[in-house]
Amino acid sequence: MSRQTDRAAAPRLSREGIIDAALALVDRSGPAGLSMRALGSELGVEAMSLYRHVHGKEDLLEGVVDALTSELTAVMEREADEHWQTFLQNVAHAVRDIAISHPLAFPLIATRHPAAPWLRPPLRSIEAVDILLRVLLAHGFSDEQAVRAYRGFSSFLLGQLLLEAAVRGADVGGAGPASGNGDPSFSGEGDESLDDAPEVRRLRALLSEDHSKEEFETALEILLDRLETELSQ
Amino acid sequence: MSRQTDRAAAPRLSREGIIDAALALVDRSGPAGLSMRALGSELGVEAMSLYRHVHGKEDLLEGVVDALTSELTAVMEREADEHWQTFLQNVAHAVRDIAISHPLAFPLIATRHPAAPWLRPPLRSIEAVDILLRVLLAHGFSDEQAVRAYRGFSSFLLGQLLLEAAVRGADVGGAGPASGNGDPSFSGEGDESLDDAPEVRRLRALLSEDHSKEEFETALEILLDRLETELSQ
DNA sequence: ACCTGAACACCGTTCAAGT
DNA sequence: ACCTGAACACCGTTCAAGT
Numbered sequence: 001m002s003r004q005t006d007r008a009a010a011p012r013l014s015r016e017g018i019i020d021a022a023l024a025l026v027d028r029s030g031p032a033g034l035s036m037r038a039l040g041s042e043l044g045v046e047a048m049s050l051y052r053h054v055h056g057k058e059d060l061l062e063g064v065v066d067a068l069t070s071e072l073t074a075v076m077e078r079e080a081d082e083h084w085q086t087f088l089q090n091v092a093h094a095v096r097d098i099a100i101s102h103p104l105a106f107p108l109i110a111t112r113h114p115a116a117p118w119l120r121p122p123l124r125s126i127e128a129v130d131i132l133l134r135v136l137l138a139h140g141f142s143d144e145q146a147v148r149a150y151r152g153f154s155s156f157l158l159g160q161l162l163l164e165a166a167v168r169g170a171d172v173g174g175a176g177p178a179s180g181n182g183d184p185s186f187s188g189e190g191d192e193s194l195d196d197a198p199e200v201r202r203l204r205a206l207l208s209e210d211h212s213k214e215e216f217e218t219a220l221e222i223l224l225d226r227l228e229t230e231l232s233q
Numbered sequence: 234m235s236r237q238t239d240r241a242a243a244p245r246l247s248r249e250g251i252i253d254a255a256l257a258l259v260d261r262s263g264p265a266g267l268s269m270r271a272l273g274s275e276l277g278v279e280a281m282s283l284y285r286h287v288h289g290k291e292d293l294l295e296g297v298v299d300a301l302t303s304e305l306t307a308v309m310e311r312e313a314d315e316h317w318q319t320f321l322q323n324v325a326h327a328v329r330d331i332a333i334s335h336p337l338a339f340p341l342i343a344t345r346h347p348a349a350p351w352l353r354p355p356l357r358s359i360e361a362v363d364i365l366l367r368v369l370l371a372h373g374f375s376d377e378q379a380v381r382a383y384r385g386f387s388s389f390l391l392g393q394l395l396l397e398a399a400v401r402g403a404d405v406g407g408a409g410p411a412s413g414n415g416d417p418s419f420s421g422e423g424d425e426s427l428d429d430a431p432e433v434r435r436l437r438a439l440l441s442e443d444h445s446k447e448e449f450e451t452a453l454e455i456l457l458d459r460l461e462t463e464l465s466q
Numbered sequence: 467a468c469c470t471g472a473a474c475a476c477c478g479t480t481c482a483a484g485t
Numbered sequence: 486a487c488c489t490g491a492a493c494a495c496c497g498t499t500c501a502a503g504t
Contacts (some may be wrong), residue, residue, distance in 0.1 A: 011467080011468065012468085012469090013468085013469090035495085035496065035497085036496080036497060036498085037495085037496075037497085045469075045470095046469070046470055046471085047496095047497080047498090048469075048470065048471085048498080048499085048500095049468080049469050049470075051497095051498070051499085052467090052468070052469080056497075056498075057497065057498090107344055110343075110395060111340055111344060113399065113402075113403055114399075117400055117403055117441065118437075118440035118441050120396055121396070121399075126426060126427065126430045126433055127429070127430060129430070129433055129440075130429075130430035130431070130432050130433045133432040133433065133436060134432050137432065143436055143439055144439065146436070147436060147439050147440055148448075150440075151444075151448060152448075152452070154392075154396065155392035155393050155396055155448075155452070156392060157392070158391070158392040158395060158396060159387075159388035159389060159390070159391040159392025159393070159395075160388050160392070162343060162391060162392075162395070163353055163354070163387065163388055163391060166346065166347075166354075167350055169346075170346055170350055193359060194359065196360070196363075197359045197360060197362070197363035198363070199363050199366040199367050199370065200359055200362055200363045200366065203366060203376055203379070203380060204351075206376055206377065206380050207351040207362075207380055207383075208350065208351050211384075215381075215384060215385075215388075219385070219388070222459065226455065244486080244487065245487085245488090246487085246488085268476085268477065268478085269477080269478060269479085270476085270477075270478085278488075278489095279488070279489055279490085280477095280478080280479090281479080281480085281481095281488075281489065281490085282487080282488050282489075284478095284479070284480085285486090285487065285488075289478075289479075290478065290479090
């Protein structure tokens with residue numbers, strides 16, 4: 001037996017490890033699957049032990065969201081010297097990468113109340129917003145233009161990526177039980193009741209096609225074009 | 234004592250009444266405040282009684298979302314003969330009215346998994362989508378153009394209104410306890426730590442201004458213009 | 467210093483029992 | 486026919502107790 005390491009403490013738990021495990025659990029079984037008890041047993045520990053490292057479930061979820069968005073702030077810092085269009089493109093793609101690799105967790109970013117009311121998801125940290133504003137201002141945006149661009153950029157990302165994450169999350173299996181609607185008129189998988197929806201029925205294949213990548217790119221183009229137009233007048 | 238009415242049954246509970254009460258409860262205290270037991274006591278009844286009229290909590294939430302969006306389908310039916318631009322404008326405003334009058338409940342529309350993967354929130358019913366497609370097709374949109382328009386319209390509404398609902402929901406008090414961040418470096422209300430975010434600090438007043446109405450209107454204009462351009466080429 | 471057992475006040479849900 | 490009591494398997498959280 002060695003002396004220090006395996007006799008005293010050797011804390012098996014850390015805030016970081018707990019948050020990582022929580023994110024993994026949410027990725028696997030959705031936010032509903034994350035309970036303190038389930039997380040504990042995942043880590044080979046009783047649920048109560050977690051409270052030594054995390055202030056409660058609320059704090060844990062905050063930690064998961066932070067973990068998810070922390071790489072984002074790093075990207076923003078790294079790209080802060082690019083032209084504003086390149087910068088926004090790269091940030092947009094970084095956010096999309098997060099949404100795609102964590103489709104079940106991404107809604108947490110959108111849904112949880114940010115620390116300040118003017119922090120708009122998915123950009124949830126003051127630093128992130130500060131970097132974004134700084135880049136825009138450095139390239140000739142006025143204060144008002146920069147703030148408007150920040151707002152437009154946020155809602156673009158949120159709308160686009162929440163829908164894309166929902167589609168991918170459903171594949172992963174975040175839907176839970178297929179929810180058996182009360183009406184007996186609904187029976188099967190959702191293909192029913194297309195009887196009084198002729199256009200939906202006719203366009204079903206088209207509606208089911210996944211064009212999220214192209215949609216994202218063109219919507220981003222349009223947004224950037226609009227910002228540029230606004231900037232030069 | 235009269236004969237029929239107060240002797241037999243006179244069912245005090247109905248699916249509709251339960252759903253209405255659930256929506257009222259969510260409006261007041263957020264989705265987290267909705268429990269079967271709380272809802273029961275709201276209705277002067279034990280929680281178990283609810284299961285006679287509702288298939289469980291999942292079904293109840295589905296009912297709440299349906300109640301929230303049912304007026305919407307009515308609006309769409311009523312406006313289906315208008316020009317497509319007028320139609321989309323009126324639908325957009327109807328959705329916004331819902332978001333504004335139920336800021337705490339609106340995220341449910343966005344977050345809950347729709348019945349079919351190509352049903353994009355906030356348009357969550359097959360009928361609604363069918364009407365929308367029909368209107369567009371009737372005004373010369375091709376199949377592809379109509380589907381693209383549906384997609385653009387959905388993510389516009391979702392991004393815009395989820396953010397607006399979040400701001401208004403925070404006012405109503407949906408944030409819950411101010412969440413006491415773990416770091417002791419955070420102490421007050423969120424105004425702290427602006428020290429390393431000079432632009433945010435400088436633009437704080439501007440960032441806090443609420444321009445959601447104008448933003449919504451101009452973003453809607455831009456979307457409609459884009460669709461029109463796309464249509465005529 | 468770190469983890470745990472026992473306990474408390476909640477959940478959603480089922481089912482036999484009451485009226 | 487409708488509501489309820491009791492029960493079950495879960496929650497989050499606290500705190501004295503163990504090592």
